Amino acid sequence: MSGLIEHTLRGSWTPSGAAAAPLSPHALRWLRQRIGLAETTTPAVPASLVEAPASALPDAARAELADLIGEQHVRTDAAARLGRAGGMSYTDLVRRRSSAEFAVPDAVLLPADPELVQRVLEVCVRHDVAVVPFGGGTSVVGGVDALRGGKTAVVALDLARLDRLVLLDPGSRIAVLQAGMRAAEAESLLAAQGFTLGHFPQSFERATIGGFAATRSAGQASAGYGRFEDMVEGVRLATPVGEWRIGVAPASAAGPDLRQLAIGSEGALGVITEVALRVRPAPAYSRYEAVVVDGWQAGLDAVRALAQGRVLADVTRLSDVEETAVQFELAGSTKARALRTLLRASGVRQPCLLVLGWDAASRDELRRRRAAAARALRGFRAVRLGRPVGESWRAHRFSGPRQRDALLDRGVCVETLETAAHWSGLSELRSAVRTALHRSLRVDGRAPVVMCHVSHAYETGASLYFTVLAARDEQDPIGQWRRAKHAACDAIAGRGTITHHHAVGADHLPWLGAEIGDVGTAVLAAAKDAVDPTGILNPGKLIRPAR
Numbered sequence: 295m296s297g298l299i300e301h302t303l304r305g306s307w308t309p310s311g312a313a314a315a316p317l318s319p320h321a322l323r324w325l326r327q328r329i330g331l332a333e334t335t336t337p338a339v340p341a342s343l344v345e346a347p348a349s350a351l352p353d354a355a356r357a358e359l360a361d362l363i364g365e366q367h368v369r370t371d372a373a374a375r376l377g378r379a380g381g382m383s384y385t386d387l388v389r390r391r392s393s394a395e396f397a398v399p400d401a402v403l404l405p406a407d408p409e410l411v412q413r414v415l416e417v418c419v420r421h422d423v424a425v426v427p428f429g430g431g432t433s434v435v436g437g438v439d440a441l442r443g444g445k446t447a448v449v450a451l452d453l454a455r456l457d458r459l460v461l462l463d464p465g466s467r468i469a470v471l472q473a474g475m476r477a478a479e480a481e482s483l484l485a486a487q488g489f490t491l492g493h494f495p496q497s498f499e500r501a502t503i504g505g506f507a508a509t510r511s512a513g514q515a516s517a518g519y520g521r522f523e524d525m526v527e528g529v530r531l532a533t534p535v536g537e538w539r540i541g542v543a544p545a546s547a548a549g550p551d552l553r554q555l556a557i558g559s560e561g562a563l564g565v566i567t568e569v570a571l572r573v574r575p576a577p578a579y580s581r582y583e584a585v586v587v588d589g590w591q592a593g594l595d596a597v598r599a600l601a602q603g604r605v606l607a608d609v610t611r612l613s614d615v616e617e618t619a620v621q622f623e624l625a626g627s628t629k630a631r632a633l634r635t636l637l638r639a640s641g642v643r644q645p646c647l648l649v650l651g652w653d654a655a656s657r658d659e660l661r662r663r664r665a666a667a668a669r670a671l672r673g674f675r676a677v678r679l680g681r682p683v684g685e686s687w688r689a690h691r692f693s694g695p696r697q698r699d700a701l702l703d704r705g706v707c708v709e710t711l712e713t714a715a716h717w718s719g720l721s722e723l724r725s726a727v728r729t730a731l732h733r734s735l736r737v738d739g740r741a742p743v744v745m746c747h748v749s750h751a752y753e754t755g756a757s758l759y760f761t762v763l764a765a766r767d768e769q770d771p772i773g774q775w776r777r778a779k780h781a782a783c784d785a786i787a788g789r790g791t792i793t794h795h796h797a798v799g800a801d802h803l804p805w806l807g808a809e810i811g812d813v814g815t816a817v818l819a820a821a822k823d824a825v826d827p828t829g830i831l832n833p834g835k836l837i838r839p840a841r
């Protein structure tokens with residue numbers, strides 16, 4: 295067992311081996327200049343000072359659950375419950391730093407295998423207890439909020455003890471992993487056998503296999519390895535009406551692909567206990583490099599050329615002018631000066647950074663793929679920055695989240711949101727979201743920093759990922775972000791998808807209906823009714839109860 299994930303209440307990103315990181319003096323200076331910084335720090339309140347409400351789990355339910363999974367795995371202590379009260383969105387982090395009310399589960403359940411998960415659900419149905427499946431707790435859309443949905447009590451069903459590699463079939467290149475295994479651990483177990491999953495979201499150090507499947511996650515190397523759903527061969531779920539196993543062959547014409555109903559079901563249609571995943575041989579060679587393209591539209595055209603020419607690098611990531619400028623600034627003043635001089639000399643006025651990363655089995659494959667990408671980029675006058683910038687991006691690819699606490703300490707509103715659209719609508723979508731965020735996040739005349747990048751590209755379109763840094767409205771920090779998020783979602787609706795990889799959760803639910811229509815909404819509600827007739831599974835997320 296990997297050890298229970300300690301969801302420290304006050305630290306936002308401190309799993310073992312990945313400590314919270316401070317801001318450099320250079321970054322602090324830059325932030326002060328751009329958005330203004332609180333002069334004094336507002337450190338997090340110690341967990342010991344936060345009170346959890348009394349547990350409402352009925353005694354009879356608690357006793358049955360304790361019989362089933364062991365007394366020590368039915369946790370009703372404040373630390374365990376507060377630690378699973380919400381995910382890792384900005385509002386989650388702010389709520390935990392203030393006296394604002396937030397929903398706390400009545401208990402945390404830690405069953406050790408799929409059969410026990412199934413039996414736990416049966417007990418919860420009998421006692422009318424809502425169940426929130428809990429993986430790494432990295433949801434940024436309210437996916438693990440302990441919403442009760444009118445039930446007697448609500449429990450967080452933490453999958454942390456389901457952390458085994460069940461089976462590796464090297465011939466078929468399939469690994470069966472239990473749902474609570476964290477991505478970093480899965481990668482190291484697979485690496486020991488010469489394989490990789492190739493799924494590297496920024497939440498890699500903390501998120502779990504079950505969480506990825508439940509949210510249709512997309513990793514940074516999605517252009518090469520696919521999104522998480524592209525890797526799923528089969529799924530095993532516990533549901534209130536019985537166990538559900540899906541997927542017996544790589545492809546099938548036996549009706550609609552029900553795997554796709556389980557993937558992205560966000561804990562509302564069942565608890566994923568095992569996932570069979572396609573794995574790939576671990577790469578023998580990999581190389582990351584960067585180029586700069588002049589202007590956002592030229593950058594988009596370049597990525598489209600790579601995608602439609604089917605020569606995308608495994609990691610293909612295009613930053614807009616604002617994000618590029620910030621990345622250069624934060625690299626340090628000497629490097630920033632050198633880069634600016636190089637780009638001016640090359641005639642680039644609106645630098646947009648394009649990071650390209652390849653994994654390959656041989657030097658020859660690496661050479662061929664790089665050459666094919668270079669051919670597709672001909673005509674875009676891309677200025678090569680070479681390996682140091684690409685490798686530096688790779689070295690820091692998971693480190694951003696560790697700085698969120700330091701930013702919050704200094705009064706910064708820091709959050710991300712994402713969407714996707716077809717190529718023809720991408721620029722309009724970006725402008726609409728930027729305008730919405732700029733208007734809603736201006737504080738005392740201070741403009742926010744709104745950055746955007748493309749990190750997942752397809753032949754027909756791409757994702758857009760926005761990062762904002764703004765001065766925090768100290769009177770109403772949660773309301774400030776809610777209004778901005780609302781404005782951004784309104785701008786997205788009708789132009790793109792409400793979420794490309796963060797999932798729906800509670801936060802995107804108001805916009806889902808417009809995207810999937812009344813019929814789509816009814817199909818989801820009917821599926822829920824079939825597997826969860828009393829509605830105990832993750833109420834308030836993804837699916838509205840049927841009327």
Ligand SMILES: Cc1cc2nc3c(=O)[nH]c(=O)nc-3n(C[C@H](O)[C@H](O)[C@H](O)COP(=O)(O)OP(=O)(O)OC[C@H]3O[C@@H](n4cnc5c(N)ncnc54)[C@H](O)[C@@H]3O)c2cc1C
Pocket residue numbers: 381382383426427428429430431432433434437438453473474494495496497500501502503504505506507508509510511512513514559560561562564565566567695795796797799832835
């Ligand atoms: C800093 C940061 C960076 C991120 N970067 C990325 C990124 O690059 N790409 C990306 O795709 N996402 C990203 N995310 C979002 C998040 O990490 C993903 O949604 C991830 O898939 C969630 O995994 P988890 O194990 O933490 O799930 P949780 O947060 O625990 O749960 C997410 C949802 O899935 C449900 N769930 C969890 N486990 C199960 C299960 N076994 N069975 C049924 N339902 C379950 C939960 O109830 C909840 O609704 C990021 C989040 C953060 C905080």
